[in-house]
Amino acid sequence: MELRSDMSPFEGVNYFFERAAELNGLSDSDRRVLATPTREMRVEVPLRRDDGSLDVYVGYRVQHDNARGPYKGGIRYHHSADLDEVRALASLMTWKTAVAGVPFGGAKGGIEVDTTDFSPRELQALTRSYTRAIGDIIGPTTDIPAPDMATDAQVMAWLLDEYEQLHGLGPAVVTGKPIALGGSPGREAATGTGCIIVLDEVLRTGGGSSENTTIAIQGFGNVGRWAAIEAVERGYSVVAVSDIGGAVHLDGGLDVAALTAHVDETGSVAGFAGADAMDADQLLTTDVDVLVPAAIGGVINDSNVGDIAASIIVEGANNPTTPTADEALADRGVTVVPDILANAGGVTVSYFEWVQNIQRFRWSEKRVLDELTEVLTSAYTDVRAAADQHGCSLRLAAFSVGVERVTEASRLRGTI
Numbered sequence: 001m002e003l004r005s006d007m008s009p010f011e012g013v014n015y016f017f018e019r020a021a022e023l024n025g026l027s028d029s030d031r032r033v034l035a036t037p038t039r040e041m042r043v044e045v046p047l048r049r050d051d052g053s054l055d056v057y058v059g060y061r062v063q064h065d066n067a068r069g070p071y072k073g074g075i076r077y078h079h080s081a082d083l084d085e086v087r088a089l090a091s092l093m094t095w096k097t098a099v100a101g102v103p104f105g106g107a108k109g110g111i112e113v114d115t116t117d118f119s120p121r122e123l124q125a126l127t128r129s130y131t132r133a134i135g136d137i138i139g140p141t142t143d144i145p146a147p148d149m150a151t152d153a154q155v156m157a158w159l160l161d162e163y164e165q166l167h168g169l170g171p172a173v174v175t176g177k178p179i180a181l182g183g184s185p186g187r188e189a190a191t192g193t194g195c196i197i198v199l200d201e202v203l204r205t206g207g208g209s210s211e212n213t214t215i216a217i218q219g220f221g222n223v224g225r226w227a228a229i230e231a232v233e234r235g236y237s238v239v240a241v242s243d244i245g246g247a248v249h250l251d252g253g254l255d256v257a258a259l260t261a262h263v264d265e266t267g268s269v270a271g272f273a274g275a276d277a278m279d280a281d282q283l284l285t286t287d288v289d290v291l292v293p294a295a296i297g298g299v300i301n302d303s304n305v306g307d308i309a310a311s312i313i314v315e316g317a318n319n320p321t322t323p324t325a326d327e328a329l330a331d332r333g334v335t336v337v338p339d340i341l342a343n344a345g346g347v348t349v350s351y352f353e354w355v356q357n358i359q360r361f362r363w364s365e366k367r368v369l370d371e372l373t374e375v376l377t378s379a380y381t382d383v384r385a386a387a388d389q390h391g392c393s394l395r396l397a398a399f400s401v402g403v404e405r406v407t408e409a410s411r412l413r414g415t416i
């Protein structure tokens, strides 16, 4: 596939898939089977607003591949969540679950909606409406949703309740639930914590450490916030953070606990008294050692890649780097820890949550963290080894590892 700067998100993911397939020696027909989503559901999501008016949104559930286990992937409420984006994210989940070695396939869901001004009642009604629409194709052994952008444990609780009203008891139908409803200790923090566990491994195996290592984080939601907390815990200096409302910066390192309290109170990092305000656009190009994009897709692109100062990028967000920007970073020797490895901590602890629901047995937070560390460390070791073997980037190596595992499962099933 030809590299272009105007690739759609799904084309971008398939660009890396194709390169990995080439590396792995896959035939054209096998590639077509592995790249094509198994099922794409487009649904109408009606919502009665608090003022009595009736809105209608469009939602999707894309089931990309289930050769290695049930379809698995989050649900996103975002105005950009169209079919192409949801396809791209579903495909990334297929390769991510394989890289992590958890027995799931890949899926993703989304509604094209901006819920910023929604009341809790409206958010609940929207979630129930969407759950009814996709209810027949999800289930504890078929397709298991989880939180993503603008959805959280509360949204998963409403999804669970609506599903169970339709289909009977089944807590394993969704992960990222509140602990009181069968959620796992450590799930909320897992994606952000996982980013830092992988960063630690990258530095350790390269002879570095967290000491005097500065980090900038774009996005202070579920992923960005927990990445910041874990980074400080492990001795990194988080010097800049942004969200949709603005950005803040402090050379000596931000007080992340105080910043978190400020965000809980005001809804944004903007206006945090313990730091200097900065232009949110400058966050990505600020002078730091490590950059963690943890918000939306496509933010590292042709327009800013030449100005990126960090020598390591840890992709907390899904698909934050466009293919052309990724090539430019590789040419410059910037280490990009790809999304399908860096943010795999979320789906890994989702797997632990699903296991606990099936076992009807709760694990301790320590056990979750120990096993998460083991899974991510081993995934990084496998990806690093593939990068060394092929002399390629960590992204191409991660795709190669993921594609190899899905290929093996598909061959054993006889589907390719």
Ligand code: NAD
Pocket: 147, 148, 149, 150, 151, 191, 218, 219, 220, 221, 222, 223, 224, 242, 243, 244, 245, 280, 294, 295, 296, 297, 316, 317, 318, 343, 344, 346, 347
């Ligand atoms: P979230 O909704 O909890 O937080 C998103 C954050 O990004 C918010 O702070 C928001 O203000 C900020 N943001 C949105 N648009 C922005 C912009 N244009 N510039 C700067 N900041 C912006 O979402 P999340 O769950 O933290 O997900 C963030 C990313 O991580 C997404 O790409 C998601 O797919 C990915 N991810 C999430 C999980 C998970 O477990 N939640 C797992 C793997 C990957």
